[in-house]
Amino acid sequence: MKIAVIYASVGGTTRECAELLKKELKIHDVELFDLSERDPDLSKYDTIVIGFPIRMGKAMKKARNYMKTHLEDLRKSRVAYYICCGFVDCFDEYAEKTIPDVLYERAVAISCLGGSLEPSRFKGLDKLVVKAVRAEILGGGENGEQRKDMSLPTIMDENISQFADKIRCVQ
Numbered sequence: 001m002k003i004a005v006i007y008a009s010v011g012g013t014t015r016e017c018a019e020l021l022k023k024e025l026k027i028h029d030v031e032l033f034d035l036s037e038r039d040p041d042l043s044k045y046d047t048i049v050i051g052f053p054i055r056m057g058k059a060m061k062k063a064r065n066y067m068k069t070h071l072e073d074l075r076k077s078r079v080a081y082y083i084c085c086g087f088v089d090c091f092d093e094y095a096e097k098t099i100p101d102v103l104y105e106r107a108v109a110i111s112c113l114g115g116s117l118e119p120s121r122f123k124g125l126d127k128l129v130v131k132a133v134r135a136e137i138l139g140g141g142e143n144g145e146q147r148k149d150m151s152l153p154t155i156m157d158e159n160i161s162q163f164a165d166k167i168r169c170v171q
């Protein structure tokens with residue numbers, strides 16, 4: 001199976017997930033495309049995977065624009081989506097809100113592959129936002145008591161493996 005993994009990423013976590021997914025799908029021909037660099041010819045692939053992070057409750061703008069401008073081609077293709085975010089418990093809400101309805105209904109799989117709130121991955125305003133969210137989760141800052149109902153996100157290997165299984169499974 002020829003698979004294109006098309007992703008957008010600022011801090012590198014969504015890119016890292018694309019690389020881990022490629023490893024997981026090793027027997028297949030998988031190509032990675034960073035949306036900032038390349039716009040692949042979708043007709044060349046049996047399956048397309050789109051990955052993006054959540055920023056301020058929305059899909060990262062590049063991914064949002066991509067889904068909008070390629071809606072017709074994506075609608076006709078076999079497509080799976082993955083999301084990276086800080087609040088993994090909000091994943092269902094993010095998925096419904098960020099993936100256009102017509103694509104959501106036809107998706108082969110939609111998964112949360114985790115996220116990272118590591119400030120060193122970000123610059124400027126992004127870094128400040130990540131620090132603030134991180135402090136909230138940790139409860140009053142790095143040395144405060146961590147909130148019992150929340151934890152810092154990580155990349156979820158088990159979800160990557162399950163997501164890859166769904167991509168492999170052609171009915």
Ligand SMILES: Cc1cc2nc3c(=O)[nH]c(=O)nc-3n(C[C@H](O)[C@H](O)[C@H](O)COP(=O)(O)O)c2cc1C
Binds near residue numbers: 011
């Ligand atoms: C400016 C900014 C806004 C964010 N907003 C949200 C948000 O609304 N909800 C959420 O769950 N995570 C949010 N995050 C966390 C990111 O989704 C998370 O850090 C993700 O792993 C980033 O992926 P990337 O490294 O590929 O850019 C935000 C991060 C930044 C930098």
